Structures are given as structure tokens and as C-alpha cells.
Amino acid sequence: MIRHQRGVALLLVLWVLALLSLLLGGLAGWVQLEIRQAAWHRQHTQAVLAAEAGVALALQGLADPLQRKQWIADGREIPLVFDDAQLHVSLRSERGKLYLNSAEVGDFARLALACGATQAQAGQLAKDLEVRRNQGLAPFRVIEEVRQLPGMTQALYSALVPEISLWSGLDRPDPAFASTLMRRALNLPHLSAVGADPGEVLVIDSRAQRPGGYHAQLQATVLLSPAQGSAQPYRVLRWQE
Structure with a gap:
């Protein structure tokens, strides 16, 4: 009986030691992760x-x-x-960018095509832009508003962002500062900056x-x-x- 109790106690001690080892191992791993982070x-x-x-x-x-x-x-x-x-x-x-609030919608459509839009998608985006202007809505205040145009995808938006502006104030991009993509899309001359x-x-x-x-x-x-x-x-x- 005594030997049986000692055996149970030994198993209990070993189980506790194993549990503590697991806990300490997990704690050490967590500490290392925190240090790396x-x-x-x-x-x-x-x-x-x-x-x-x-x-x-x-x-x-x-x-x-x-x-x-x-x-x-x-x-x-x-x-x-x-x-x-x-x-x-x-x-x-x-x-060198396309000014969203006054550029011709046709130029916007051509730029969208150059950025990967389909013909139908580019035409629809240009139409939506024209409707927005004709309805007297407030001009774009932040670039991210372009993402809300119907038909705008994330991929197309990401390609357009480097080429569009809210601050240029020009009806057409200045060829001297336009990107290669912009010059090709709008058939702009190649001028030195x-x-x-x-x-x-x-x-x-x-x-x-x-x-x-x-x-x-x-x-x-x-x-x-x-x-x-x-x-x-x-x-x-x-x-x-």
C-alpha cells in the first residue's frame, strides 16, 4: 500500500515537473518572440x-x-x-499629372485605358466623372475619393493614383513633367524638365x-x-x- 502511494506521488511529481517544463518552454519562446519583434x-x-x-x-x-x-x-x-x-x-x-477637377473626361478615359482599364470601364468612369461635375457636386478633396467612382477597381485605382492630381490646376499635364505613361496616353510631346x-x-x-x-x-x-x-x-x- 505504501509502495503504491509512493508510486502515485512520484507520478504526480513527474507530471508536475513535465507541466512546468512545458510552461517554461512556452514562456521562453514567447520572450524570444517579443525580443525579435x-x-x-x-x-x-x-x-x-x-x-x-x-x-x-x-x-x-x-x-x-x-x-x-x-x-x-x-x-x-x-x-x-x-x-x-x-x-x-x-x-x-x-x-505633370492629370488634374481631376477640370481635366477633360476624354483625357481621363485615355489615362484609365493606359492604366489597364477596359474600353467599357474607361468609358463608364469618364461618364461618371462628367455626371459628377454636371450635378454640381463638390470637387474632389482627397485622392481616395476616386476609389468610390462606380466601376473603379483596386488595381486600376493603384495604377491611377501616381498620375492624377488635386493640386496642379492645369487643364492638361505639363509634358515636361509628365510620366512616360502619361505622354503616351495623351499623346504629349517629349520635353525636358x-x-x-x-x-x-x-x-x-x-x-x-x-x-x-x-x-x-x-x-x-x-x-x-x-x-x-x-x-x-x-x-x-x-x-x-
């Missing part, structure tokens, strides 16, 4: 900060008359270094690559020389990470 978050945050530094360096260059000449707003990349991060920064002028006026609204795209493969990318649409009396020489109109 914290390390990734720290490295990613540093990459984002480096990308933000790329935007700041571009703004600094645009504010300097001597440096501004090298910042050509046609999408060409400028390699920079910030601490241990490699940066690739580019500018695009909003003047060197020496051309990019306007006051620019898109700054900044990509940062840090050691270990950590990277970040952000895009800022900025208005240079905002209203008189502004505390800053620019104003951010749109920010994407």
Missing part, C-alpha cells in the same frame, strides 16, 4: 526616420538656390546617405535602406512657399508611408 520594430522605426530625413534633405535642397538645380522634378532618383542608411530620393511635379518651372506643389518620394535589409518608403506631397506669414517654408498636403 522589439528588435524589428526598432530597426523599422530607424528606417522610417531615415526616410523622413530624405524628405527633409530634399526640402533643404529646394530651399537653397544653389542646390535646387540638381533637384529636377521628373522622377529621377538622387542617392543620398544618412547615418548608416542609403537613401534614394526623387521629386515629381504635380504639373531641366530648366522648366515645376510649380509649387511637389511629390517627394524617399526610400531608405539600412544594414540588415531593413527598409522604409514614404511619400510626401508638399506645397512650397505657402501663404504669407506661415511659420514654415512649406506645407504638407499628403503623407503616405
Whole structure:
């Protein structure tokens, strides 16, 4: 009887030890996961900060008359270094994009076709845009409103976004700053952006690559020389990470 009780007690002790081992193993795994996640978050945050530094360096260059000449707003990349991060920064002028609130609906249809829309889809989107204007609805305030047009798919929206603008104010894109896709879609002449006026609204795209493969990318649409009396020489109109 005593031996039987000792055996049961031994089994109980072994069971408790096994359970504790499992718990400790799970806890150790959880701690390691938390450490890895914290390390990734720290490295990613540093990459984002480096990308933000790329935007700041571009703004600094645009504010300097001597440096501004090298910042050509046609999408060409400028390699920079910030601490241990490699940066690739580019500018695009909003003047090279299609202005949603006044561009011809036919141009919008042609651009949609170039971005992958079917003939029927492009025609319907142009019609919806024309109806929206004729009904006296408020102009587009944010780019994301385009996603709400009937027939707009996510794939088409993603392709259109880099080519459309809420700030250019032009009836047609300026060929000097238009993308290759835009020039082909609207049959625009090929003009050089060197020496051309990019306007006051620019898109700054900044990509940062840090050691270990950590990277970040952000895009800022900025208005240079905002209203008189502004505390800053620019104003951010749109920010994407």
C-alpha cells in the first residue's frame, strides 16, 4: 500500500515537473518572440526616420538656390546617405499629372485605358466623372475619393493614383513633367524638365535602406512657399508611408 502511494506521488511529481517544463518552454519562446519583434520594430522605426530625413534633405535642397538645380522634378532618383542608411530620393511635379477637377473626361478615359482599364470601364468612369461635375457636386478633396467612382477597381485605382492630381490646376499635364505613361496616353510631346518651372506643389518620394535589409518608403506631397506669414517654408498636403 505504501509502495503504491509512493508510486502515485512520484507520478504526480513527474507530471508536475513535465507541466512546468512545458510552461517554461512556452514562456521562453514567447520572450524570444517579443525580443525579435522589439528588435524589428526598432530597426523599422530607424528606417522610417531615415526616410523622413530624405524628405527633409530634399526640402533643404529646394530651399537653397544653389542646390535646387540638381533637384529636377521628373522622377529621377538622387542617392543620398544618412547615418548608416542609403537613401534614394526623387521629386515629381504635380504639373505633370492629370488634374481631376477640370481635366477633360476624354483625357481621363485615355489615362484609365493606359492604366489597364477596359474600353467599357474607361468609358463608364469618364461618364461618371462628367455626371459628377454636371450635378454640381463638390470637387474632389482627397485622392481616395476616386476609389468610390462606380466601376473603379483596386488595381486600376493603384495604377491611377501616381498620375492624377488635386493640386496642379492645369487643364492638361505639363509634358515636361509628365510620366512616360502619361505622354503616351495623351499623346504629349517629349520635353525636358531641366530648366522648366515645376510649380509649387511637389511629390517627394524617399526610400531608405539600412544594414540588415531593413527598409522604409514614404511619400510626401508638399506645397512650397505657402501663404504669407506661415511659420514654415512649406506645407504638407499628403503623407503616405
